[in-house]
Amino acid sequence: MPKPKSRRAKQPRGAKPAVVPGGGPSVRSFWSGTITFGLVSIPVDLFSAVRPRQTAMKLVDKSGHALGRQYHCSKEGTKLDGDDLVRGYETDGKMVEITDDDFASVAPEMSSDIELRNFVPLEQIPSLYFQKPYFLAPAGKSAKAYHLLAATMESTGRVGIGSFVMRGHEYLVAIVSDNGVMRADTLRYADEVRTPESIGLPKRSKEAAKMADQFVKDIEALTRAELDISELQDNEAQALQELVKEKQKNKANVIEESGLEEADPESGDGAKIIDLMAVLRKSLSKGAVVTNARGGAPVDLAERRAQKKATSTRKAPKKKAARSPATKRARSG
Amino acid sequence: MAARAIWKGSIELGKHQVAVKMYSAVEDRTIHFRMLHRKDDAPVEQHIVRKDTGKDVAKEDLRKAFALSKGTAVILEPADLEKLIPPQSRDIHLCRFVAPSVVGDQWYDRPYYLGPDGDDESYFALVHALERKKVIGIARWVMRKKQYVGALSELNGYLALATLRRAEQVLSFSGIEPAKTAKPHANELKLGEQLVSSIAADFDPQLWQNDYRQRLIKLIEAKARGEKPARHVPKKVKPQASLADSLRASIAAAKEKKVA
Numbered sequence: 001m002p003k004p005k006s007r008r009a010k011q012p013r014g015a016k017p018a019v020v021p022g023g024g025p026s027v028r029s030f031w032s033g034t035i036t037f038g039l040v041s042i043p044v045d046l047f048s049a050v051r052p053r054q055t056a057m058k059l060v061d062k063s064g065h066a067l068g069r070q071y072h073c074s075k076e077g078t079k080l081d082g083d084d085l086v087r088g089y090e091t092d093g094k095m096v097e098i099t100d101d102d103f104a105s106v107a108p109e110m111s112s113d114i115e116l117r118n119f120v121p122l123e124q125i126p127s128l129y130f131q132k133p134y135f136l137a138p139a140g141k142s143a144k145a146y147h148l149l150a151a152t153m154e155s156t157g158r159v160g161i162g163s164f165v166m167r168g169h170e171y172l173v174a175i176v177s178d179n180g181v182m183r184a185d186t187l188r189y190a191d192e193v194r195t196p197e198s199i200g201l202p203k204r205s206k207e208a209a210k211m212a213d214q215f216v217k218d219i220e221a222l223t224r225a226e227l228d229i230s231e232l233q234d235n236e237a238q239a240l241q242e243l244v245k246e247k248q249k250n251k252a253n254v255i256e257e258s259g260l261e262e263a264d265p266e267s268g269d270g271a272k273i274i275d276l277m278a279v280l281r282k283s284l285s286k287g288a289v290v291t292n293a294r295g296g297a298p299v300d301l302a303e304r305r306a307q308k309k310a311t312s313t314r315k316a317p318k319k320k321a322a323r324s325p326a327t328k329r330a331r332s333g
Numbered sequence: 334m335a336a337r338a339i340w341k342g343s344i345e346l347g348k349h350q351v352a353v354k355m356y357s358a359v360e361d362r363t364i365h366f367r368m369l370h371r372k373d374d375a376p377v378e379q380h381i382v383r384k385d386t387g388k389d390v391a392k393e394d395l396r397k398a399f400a401l402s403k404g405t406a407v408i409l410e411p412a413d414l415e416k417l418i419p420p421q422s423r424d425i426h427l428c429r430f431v432a433p434s435v436v437g438d439q440w441y442d443r444p445y446y447l448g449p450d451g452d453d454e455s456y457f458a459l460v461h462a463l464e465r466k467k468v469i470g471i472a473r474w475v476m477r478k479k480q481y482v483g484a485l486s487e488l489n490g491y492l493a494l495a496t497l498r499r500a501e502q503v504l505s506f507s508g509i510e511p512a513k514t515a516k517p518h519a520n521e522l523k524l525g526e527q528l529v530s531s532i533a534a535d536f537d538p539q540l541w542q543n544d545y546r547q548r549l550i551k552l553i554e555a556k557a558r559g560e561k562p563a564r565h566v567p568k569k570v571k572p573q574a575s576l577a578d579s580l581r582a583s584i585a586a587a588k589e590k591k592v593a
Contacts, residue, residue: 037528037529037532037583038528038531038532038579038580038582038583038584038586038587039579039580039582039583039586040528040576040579040580040583041579049439049503049504050439050498050502050503050504051501051502051504052502053499053501053502054501057397057398057399057400057409058397058398058399058400058406059381059395059397059398060395060396060397060398060406060408061383061390061394061395061396062394062396062408064396064398064406064408065383065384065385066383066384066385067381067382067383067384067390067395068381068382068383068384069379069380069381069382070379070380070381070382070387071368071377071378071379071380072377072378072379072380073370073372073373073375073377073378074370074375074376074377074378075370075373075375076370076373076375079387080370080377083371084370084371084372085368085369085370085371085377086368086369086370086371086374087366087367087368087369088366088367088368088369088374088376089364089366089367089553090367091553091554091557092557094557095367095369095374096553096556096557097369097374097556098366098552098553098556102552102556102562103549105552105562106545106548106549106551106552106562107545108544108545116532117532118532118533118534119529119530119532119533119534120533120534120535120536121535121536123433123434124535124536125438125536126488127433127436127438127441127444127484127486127495128358128359128441128444128488128493128495129538130438130439130441133438133439135504143511143512143514143515144511144514144515144516144517144576145576146515147511147515147516147517148517148521148522148525148576149525151517151522151525152522152525152526152528152529153529155522155526156526156529156530156533158529158533161536161541163541169545170543170544170545172538172541172543174438176438178437178439178505178506179505179506179507179509180506180509180510180511181506181509183438183439185438185439187538188359189362189538189541189542189543190538190539190541191360191362191542191543192359192360192361192362193358193359193360193444193538194336194356194357194358194359194360194446195489196446196448196489196490196491198336199335199336199356199358199446199448200335200336201356201446201448201449201491202448202449202453204457204460204490204491205453205454205457206454206457207454207455207456207457207458207460207461208454208455208457208458209458211349211454211455211458212458212459212461212462212465213462214347214349215346215347215349215458215459215461215462216462216465216466217347218346218347218349218462219346219430219462219463219466219468219470220466221347222427222428222429222430222470223429223430223431223466223468224429224430224431225431225432225435226431226435227429227431227435227436227471228428228429228471229500231428231429231471231473231482232440232471232482232497232499232500233499233500233501234499234500234501234502235480236417236419236479236480237499237501239417240399240417241399243409243413243416243417244399244401244407244409245401247407247409247413248401248405248407252407253398253407253408253409253410254405254406254407255398255405255406255407255408256404256405256406257398257400257401257404257405257406258404259384260398260400260406261384263397
């Protein structure tokens with residue numbers, strides 16, 4: 001969805017050359033800032049630690065023409081540009097218009113700090129709080145402080161809790177050290193997490209004791225020390241890719257790819273982890289190896305495509321850049 | 334208010350089945366806006382159009398294409414997509430059980446609670462067994478024509494099933510060996526540990542609020558009443574010093590805070 005007018009999030013201090021000459025928002029969807037705890041500060045760059053699934057599809061018509069989304073006024077039926085749009089919120093049957101200035105007036109302070117307020121035992125954070133992981137790489141001359149914080153958290157078994165502002169949103173975050181690499185894992189807020197009581201699950205009643213014993217035996221029989229990656233792989237994506245390759249071999253429905261738009265606007269996340277390996281190798285350790293859990297190197301064709309696309313979008317006019325996931329997220333509270 | 338179940342399934346374990354209802358464990362607090370035409374505040378409609386002609390495309394002519402390398406893509410016909418739909422099933426199949434620490438946070442995607450569906454005794458027997466063994470189950474199931482991978486665990490005395498990211502999505506590192514100049518000294522590590530323990534605490538999510546969301550709600554309410562909302566004024570602070578000095582100063586400050 002294109003954003004109405006330009007409600008560009010101000011870039012935090014010290015951010016990478018994020019603003020394109022045209023004044024549009026960044027297409028490099030990572031964040032630069034500083035971890036602070038006590039009086040120590042560690043400049044870091046942030047990269048997505050997960051790749052999108054390889055199932056994203058493009059929107060076309062029967063004969064393969066590139067399609068796009070166009071907004072029309074429901075009253076006048078006229079075509080609308082980004083500048084014609086404004087956000088509204090319906091409350092008590094009344095539509096309230098929320099302008100760019102309104103959003104700006106409540107925006108979080110443009111801080112580029114992740115201030116760690118306390119260090120908590122990792123196992124105390126229930127898994128249902130974890131939302132999205134990002135890798136942190138030391139920026140500038142912060143390698144030593146970075147390694148110090150990572151080593152300290154690993155030796156104490158604690159993780160830093162803090163909050164930070166990214167793309168005009170405030171995130172609660174756990175700074176976790178994993179094998180010498182720090183991650184910023186965003187967390188859900190307490191009011192976003194339901195409890196068994198709020199769901200209305202029945203009170204714990206008597207269990208079938210014999211069955212519990214049987215379950216214990218069944219669980220023991222299936223308990224292993226490690227994960228089996230084949231149990232976690234994306235069978236759907238593989239089936240899709242096989243089908244597509246088969247069709248390509250038979251020259252069925254093969255079309256030109258240029259200018260196609262994502263069928264699911266939310267899935268356009270592909271540009272996120274460009275040169276991740278190079279960046280982390282350079283800033284963390286020359287011997288660093290990046291793999292995905294399946295063992296493959298993370299840079300594959302799909303990402304090279306994303307990279308190519310990102311390079312071309314960087315020069316794109318304002319309106320196109322406005323479709324980046326960054327601004328989409330900035331839309332909501 | 335009790336939540337509504339979004340799906341019903343059956344956990345398969347050994348010779349037994351435990352019928353469960355699935356509930357989202359997260360509440361969407363996002364403030365959703367409608368896109369309006371600035372001129373007349375009428376809601377906008379989204380049309381799918383051809384990029385070259387700008388003409389509307391009928392729904393039955395819409396297709397999805399999967400992009401391949403070398404600038405080509407393959408159109409998937411409805412019959413192709415049909416082929417990709419997994420067989421329908423209510424089974425939640427358990428592949429294996431592992432210690433919770435084996436599955437890192439970065440795997441966790443969307444959390445759900447499972448509640449009993451008619452047979453509370455079996456349900457709580459499974460809760461009890463998971464509590465006793467302190468393990469989580471790696472599960473696979475098909476829900477609404479899609480395949481899922483998940484982690485079955487005991488949570489707050491109930492069963493939880495979180496979807497996991499796929500193996501292809503999760504990136505990991507090895508071979509991280511800091512350069513000599515970047516290796517912290519033993520005394521710095523000690524200071525670091527002191528500092529961490531000086532602000533050590535228990536995890537208390539209630540301490541953190543999404544202030545931005547609160548301000549946005551207040552703003553909307555004020556505007557609905559026809560008032561002009563007050564402007565939020567940001568604050569700013571910034572310390573900077575050498576690593577060891579900063580560590581020492583921070584520990585001193587943290588100690589002072591504790592006494593006060």
